[in-house]
Amino acid sequence: MRYILKRLLLLIPSLFLLVIAGFLLIESAPFNPEELALETEADINRLADLSQKEIQKKQIRRKYGLDLPVFYFRVTHLADIDTLQRISSSTERQLIRQLLIRNGNKSAVMNYYQSLKEWLDYSIINLQTEKDSLVSESVRDAHAMALSLVSTWNTETIEKQINSIQQIYDSTEINERLKQTFHVFKSSFILLKEQSQPWKTWIPSLRFNANNRFHRWMFGNGKECKGIIRGDFGISWHNQRPVLPYLFPKLLWSALLTFISVLMAYAAAIPLGMAAASKHNSVFDRMLQTVLLILFSLPSFLAAIILMRTFSNPDVLNWFPTGGIAPTGGFDQHDSFMHRLLKTIPYLILPVIAYAYGSFVFITRLTREQLIQEEQKAYAVTAKAKGLSKQVIFRRHLLRNSLLPLITVFSQVFPASVAGSVIIESIFTIPGMGQEALLAVYQMNYPVLVAILFISGLFTIIGYLISDVLYVFADPRIRLDKNKPD
Amino acid sequence: MKRKAILIITWIWLSVLAVTGLLAPILSTDKPWVVKHNDKWLFPAFSNAHAEIVLPKESLATAWKLKPFEFSIWPPCTYRPGNTDWMNISVSPLDKQFFMNPYNEIVEIPIKYRHWLGTNHKGEDVLAAVIYGCRHSLAVGLFSMILAGVIGVLLGMIAGYYQNHGIQVSLGSLTGGLTGIVPALFYGFVRPSLILPDDSEKEANAWLMTAFISLLIFCGLLAIFVLFGKWMGKKIPVLNKNISIPADAIITRITEWMNAMPKLFLILILAGLFNKTAIGLVLILGFIQWTGIARIVRAETLSLRQTTWTESAISLGLPGLRIVIRHLLPHILPSFMVVFILGIASSIMAESSLSFLDAGIPDNWISWGTLSGNGKRHLENWWLLAVPGTLLLFTLLGLSVLADHYRRK
Numbered sequence: 001m002r003y004i005l006k007r008l009l010l011l012i013p014s015l016f017l018l019v020i021a022g023f024l025l026i027e028s029a030p031f032n033p034e035e036l037a038l039e040t041e042a043d044i045n046r047l048a049d050l051s052q053k054e055i056q057k058k059q060i061r062r063k064y065g066l067d068l069p070v071f072y073f074r075v076t077h078l079a080d081i082d083t084l085q086r087i088s089s090s091t092e093r094q095l096i097r098q099l100l101i102r103n104g105n106k107s108a109v110m111n112y113y114q115s116l117k118e119w120l121d122y123s124i125i126n127l128q129t130e131k132d133s134l135v136s137e138s139v140r141d142a143h144a145m146a147l148s149l150v151s152t153w154n155t156e157t158i159e160k161q162i163n164s165i166q167q168i169y170d171s172t173e174i175n176e177r178l179k180q181t182f183h184v185f186k187s188s189f190i191l192l193k194e195q196s197q198p199w200k201t202w203i204p205s206l207r208f209n210a211n212n213r214f215h216r217w218m219f220g221n222g223k224e225c226k227g228i229i230r231g232d233f234g235i236s237w238h239n240q241r242p243v244l245p246y247l248f249p250k251l252l253w254s255a256l257l258t259f260i261s262v263l264m265a266y267a268a269a270i271p272l273g274m275a276a277a278s279k280h281n282s283v284f285d286r287m288l289q290t291v292l293l294i295l296f297s298l299p300s301f302l303a304a305i306i307l308m309r310t311f312s313n314p315d316v317l318n319w320f321p322t323g324g325i326a327p328t329g330g331f332d333q334h335d336s337f338m339h340r341l342l343k344t345i346p347y348l349i350l351p352v353i354a355y356a357y358g359s360f361v362f363i364t365r366l367t368r369e370q371l372i373q374e375e376q377k378a379y380a381v382t383a384k385a386k387g388l389s390k391q392v393i394f395r396r397h398l399l400r401n402s403l404l405p406l407i408t409v410f411s412q413v414f415p416a417s418v419a420g421s422v423i424i425e426s427i428f429t430i431p432g433m434g435q436e437a438l439l440a441v442y443q444m445n446y447p448v449l450v451a452i453l454f455i456s457g458l459f460t461i462i463g464y465l466i467s468d469v470l471y472v473f474a475d476p477r478i479r480l481d482k483n484k485p486d
Numbered sequence: 487m488k489r490k491a492i493l494i495i496t497w498i499w500l501s502v503l504a505v506t507g508l509l510a511p512i513l514s515t516d517k518p519w520v521v522k523h524n525d526k527w528l529f530p531a532f533s534n535a536h537a538e539i540v541l542p543k544e545s546l547a548t549a550w551k552l553k554p555f556e557f558s559i560w561p562p563c564t565y566r567p568g569n570t571d572w573m574n575i576s577v578s579p580l581d582k583q584f585f586m587n588p589y590n591e592i593v594e595i596p597i598k599y600r601h602w603l604g605t606n607h608k609g610e611d612v613l614a615a616v617i618y619g620c621r622h623s624l625a626v627g628l629f630s631m632i633l634a635g636v637i638g639v640l641l642g643m644i645a646g647y648y649q650n651h652g653i654q655v656s657l658g659s660l661t662g663g664l665t666g667i668v669p670a671l672f673y674g675f676v677r678p679s680l681i682l683p684d685d686s687e688k689e690a691n692a693w694l695m696t697a698f699i700s701l702l703i704f705c706g707l708l709a710i711f712v713l714f715g716k717w718m719g720k721k722i723p724v725l726n727k728n729i730s731i732p733a734d735a736i737i738t739r740i741t742e743w744m745n746a747m748p749k750l751f752l753i754l755i756l757a758g759l760f761n762k763t764a765i766g767l768v769l770i771l772g773f774i775q776w777t778g779i780a781r782i783v784r785a786e787t788l789s790l791r792q793t794t795w796t797e798s799a800i801s802l803g804l805p806g807l808r809i810v811i812r813h814l815l816p817h818i819l820p821s822f823m824v825v826f827i828l829g830i831a832s833s834i835m836a837e838s839s840l841s842f843l844d845a846g847i848p849d850n851w852i853s854w855g856t857l858s859g860n861g862k863r864h865l866e867n868w869w870l871l872a873v874p875g876t877l878l879l880f881t882l883l884g885l886s887v888l889a890d891h892y893r894r895k
Contacts, residue, residue, distance in 0.1 A: 017743050025755065075671045077680070101680045204672030293890070297882035299835050301842045302875045305862060411745075422750055423839055427862075441754055441845045449755055456748045 007468045011461055018457045019228060022450035023214055027070060057088040065216045065225065069209045079104040079200040082207060091151050092117075098153035103192060104200035112192045115185040120146055122181045126174065142168045155193060162186060233451035238443050243451045247436065251455060254421050254432035257348065258459075261355035262410075269360050270406070273367025274399070278390055280372055288364075295361045304354040304427040311350060320350050322428075351428045355421070366409060370402035403474045411460075411467040496887045503881060507621040514563040514614040517550050522557040531561065551599055552588045560598050565611035567618050567852050574601055575609040578869050604869045606860060612873055615852055619874060622853040623881075626768055627834035633772030634833075635826055638779025639818075643810055645737040645780070646787025651730045652806075658725035662715015666708045674704030737784070741777045749774055753836055757846025764848055767840075771833050782825045786818045823892045831885040838878055854878045 061067045067086045079100050087093050092113070099109045123143045127136070142165050152158055166186070169179060217234070220227030225234070233243040276285045295303075312322045374380060375398060383393045421434030429435070433452055440448040506513060517530040523539055530539070530550065541549040548571065551564065565571070573584045573592070579602060585595040595601075603612040644653075678700055719725040756770045790796060791814075799809050841847050841855025842862070854874040861871025 013739075014743055018747075021747075075668055075676050077672070077677065097680065101677070201677075204669050204676075206668055293886055294879075294883060297831070297886050298879055299838060299842075299875075299882070301839060301858065301862075302879065305865075305871065305875075309865070422754065423843065426843060437751060437754065438843060438845060453747075453751060453755060456751055460748060 004465075004469060004472070007465060011465070014461055015458075018454055019218060022228075022454055023217060025450050025453070026217070026446045027213075054088065061088050063224070065213050065221070068216060069207075069212045071212055071214050072210070073206055073208050075204060075206055077101065077104075077201045078203040078205045079106050079109075079197070080205070080207070081106060081110070082209060095150055095153060099192075101201050102153060102155075102196075102198070104197040105192070105195050108188075108192045108195045112185075112188045115181070115188040116149060119178075119181040119185040120150075122175075122178045126178045138168050138172050139174060158189065159193075162189060228454075233454070234447040236445055236448050238440075238445045238448075243447050247433065247448070247451055247455070250431055250433050250436050253430060254425070254434060255459075257351060257355055257424075257430070257432065258421065260348070261352045262359060264352060265356040265359040265363055266406075266410075268356075269363035270367055270399075273364045274371060274394055276364070276368045277371035277375070278394055280375075285368075292361050292365055295357060296365070298357075300354060300358055301423045301427060303357060304350075304424055307350050307354055308427065320346050351424050351430060354424050354428070363406065363409060366405060367402065370405055371398055374398045374401050400474065404471065407467045407470045407474060410470070411464045492887060493891055496884045496891075499880065500884050500888070503620055503624060503884075506617055507624045510617045510621040513561055514566060514611075514617040515561055516548075516564060516566050516569055518555070518558040518560050520557075520559040521555045523555060548586075548599075551585075554588065563602070563611065563613045563617060564599050565601070565614045567610060567615045569610065569614070571601070571605060571609040571611070573609075574605050576607050576864075576867050577601060577605050578867065579604045603873050604867070606867070606870055607864055612857075612869065615857055616854070616873055616877060618852045619854045619857055620877070622764070622851065623834050623837060623855070623878075626764065626771065626837045626853070627830045630768045630771035630775060630833045631826055631829045633768065634775040634829060635779055635822075637772070638776040638825075639783050639822065641737050641740075641776070642780040642783025643787055643814070645734040646784040647791060647806065647810055647814070649734045649788075649791075650732040653731045653733050654728045655731055656716060656719045656725065657727045657729055658719020658722070659712045659716040660729060661725065662711045662713070662718065663708060665715075666711025670704045670707035670711070673707060674700045674702075734784075737780065741780055744774070744777045750836060750839060753840065754843075754845055757840060762846065762848050764851070767837065767847065771836060775829050775833060778829060779822065779825050782821055783818055786821055787814055790814050790817055820892055820895055824889050827885050827889040827892065831882045831889070834878075834885075835882060854881075 058067075067088075069082060069085055077100075081096075081100070084093055084096060087096065096109060096113055099112065100106065103109055123139075123146055127139060127143055145161055145165050145168075149158060149161055152161065165182070169182060216225055216227070218228050220230060220232065226232035231244055235241065236243050236246060239246075272288070276288050279285050308322060309316070311317050312320045371394065375393075380393060380398060383397050384390075388396075421432060422438055423434070424430070425432045425434035426438050433455070436448065437452045439445070440452065512519075512531060515531045519529065519531045521528050521530060521539075528539070539553065541553055548569075573586055574595070577583050581604070583595040583601055584592050585599060586592055601611050601613065603616065605611055606615075678696065715725070752774055753770055756774075757767060796809065796813065799813055838853060838855030838858065841851060841853045842859040844856070844859055847853075847856070854877055857874035858871055858878070861867070861874065864870050
């Protein structure tokens with residue numbers, strides 16, 4: 001019991017590692033949900049649309065927690081600010097980041113950014129209200145230049161741009177308010193240039209943030225997001241539904257297939273391995289070895305296709321349906337559970353074989369090798385000398401001692417078959433987790449990917465745990481040996 | 487001996503594959519190896535300088551085949567992957583194939599221009615694709631396992647040889663190193679990554695160079711901090727205590743965690759993240775496959791550590807590195823080879839599975855997996871699946887036989 005408890009405790013860091021890996025995955029996604037959600041293009045010249053879009057963007061950023069810093073702590077330079085993520089436009093974020101690392105004066109940079117934004121707003125308003133076409137032409141030019149300032153952080157280039165805008169503004173009759181905001185902006189730029197503190201950007205600093213994206217993702221924020229720890233994997237970016245309820249039925253199919261195939265693999269492999277070992281070096285043994293070697297080298301997708309083309313092909317043998325999991329049109333509503341199961345079985349046979357053969361080959365070879373090794377040990381020779389039949393020796397004496405490596409393998413067979421599900425399910429079109437994972441990879445749907453990674457990792461860990469428990473049953477020494485270093 | 491014959495056949499087969507992969511651009515090309523033109527010998531397949539030869543219909547893939555030369559030697563496969571032959575679309579290896587000669591007459595194809603393994607639905611030669619696929623599949627398998635082998639042997643040896651008490655670090659250097667992490671990270675990675683160049687045009691492979699320089703700065707700074715900590719340790723007695731790093735426990739734990747992840751899932755997901763380059767694929771496979779090697783190397787080192795001759799080498803005062811390299815490594819080699827070869831097989835299998843699913847591979851990637859995937863979409867043309875599938879099966883079989891041989895040894 002203590003042994004099992006100890007193993008259970010060891011699971012916690014593994015789970016934690018899985019969570020961190022999942023979080024890193026989501027964070028390194030090449031695009032954000034905000035970009036997915038904002039596919040409707042608004043006319044950038046119309047202020048109403050622009051501000052509408054701005055508000056919408058802010059809401060989405062808050063919904064996905066993108067307005068928070070990434071992690072509990074981060075390494076950065078002394079002049080960096082912590083609230084950068086609250087700005088919704090990625091270009092503006094980049095502008096501030098670049099100005100900060102080049103200039104080093106926090107307040108001057110923020111002042112510059114704010115006056116730039118204000119001036120741009122007035123510029124847009126002015127652009128829309130201006131009636132005179134000649135004036136509006138040059139103002140339009142000036143506005144285009146001003147917009148390019150948002151993605152410019154080289155001081156000399158900014159200065160050049162400002163000077164040419166100044167020339168345009170001087171030569172045309174424009175709104176007094178616009179001129180004023182432009183002057184404010186210009187003076188903030190001069191301030192930025194004069195008050196630069198580049199030494200600050202060379203000093204490292206470690207920042208802490210209690211409220212961050214990881215915390216929100218892991219523990220939830222008490223409102224819309226419940227956090228991984230309560231089983232909330234977020235919302236699928238593709239169909240905007242919660243991930244876990246959506247994945248659950250698929251998980252059941254995958255788990256069923258994996259379970260049946262692992263069970264079948266063991267049930268078929270151990271007797272076969274025993275038979276081969278007891279007739280060691282016979283013709284049967286050698287034939288089996290060769291066949292197993294070939295099967296071992298057969299990639300599972302080839303095996304699946306060969307099975308499909310042989311047993312569900314109208315030209316060869318049309319025994320089983322090609323793919324899917326249920327008869328076309330679904331089950332009859334009045335069917336009982338047993339009926340449904342019976343109707344499903346033909347759909348399951350080929351996938352289960354394709355699933356199981358890899359582990360089956362592996363286990364058979366291992367059983368055979370293990371038994372042959374055990375047979376040469378002293379206790380087996382003694383048993384033989386006592387006059388016991390070969391059958392009895394194998395079943396009573398050798399099998400139990402050969403079980404340990406087989407149990408170790410159990411923890412490896414499990415992840416292998418979970419991964420194998422990707423290929424088999426996509427070939428046999430089974431609506432399981434593997435197919436969902438493939439779809440999520442194609443669509444770059446990261447929350448679903450993370451959930452699948454987490455679930456399959458959990459499955460694997462459970463496999464490890466089961467094999468640990470089985471160890472105790474197979475080998476009583478493990479139970480007694482309390483000081484055994486794991 | 488029968489077993490010996492099988493082994494020899496395996497070696498021949500694997501070397502044929504290796505040579506094919508190595509020489510793929512020469513074996514499969516749409517230009518002749520040697521031609522005699524105006525009494526001059528030219529080598530179009532090996533150099534691009536063939537200005538004096540005027541080809542009819544230059545834009546066509548079959549341009550070189552249309553020019554009548556006095557004398558020419560052609561490679562075994564006279565097509566490149568991507569060359570489309572519109573005369574022969576979806577022809578099987580056994581079908582009659584056609585050819586349009588320079589006089590625009592359709593005739594049966596000359597034997598040297600035949601599509602020996604048929605063509606696909608675009609009229610691309612299957613043999614050419616298979617030759618290039620061999621190159622890519624083998625390269626990914628081999629290089630990823632070399633990476634995995636380096637990591638695995640290194641970590642396995644450290645875990646097995648030093649165990650939990652072998653590596654002693656003074657408290658001073660430990661504190662030095664820990665405090666050094668933040669500045670080293672900052673100057674090595676954070677600050678360079680924060681600065682975006684003004685002109686966004688960057689070289690394609692610049693990130694590799696940048697990463698290398700960053701790593702250099704990181705390690706250098708960390709080393710400076712560690713040395714400073716060590717020096718401080720000599721001055722301050724509290725920091726002079728030695729602490730042993732439980733290398734074995736750490737490495738075993740990492741291996742266990744890595745094994746807890748379903749591998750193909752992990753590869754699939756990581757491959758979706760990386761920039762979908764061949765190097766990325768090799769790196770991912772290498773960083774996932776090392777655990778098996780590390781486990782075997784650790785176990786072997788652990789048992790070798792207890793032999794009398796290792797003990798005597800230690801008591802002679804030989805340095806640890808010398809013992810490991812000169813005395814332990816040769817003994818580990820046979821069992822290492824088994825895992826290494828099986829690892830190549832499983833890398834190839836993982837790569838072809840990814841390619842089969844068309845997930846996380848570079849654009850226009852040709853390997854036996856992508857060819858099989860294409861074959862699965864056109865099942866009515868049996869050769870599209872049978873050719874790459876058989877090759878894959880026999881390659882993996884050859885590697886398994888070889889691994890089996892090393893295991894028996």
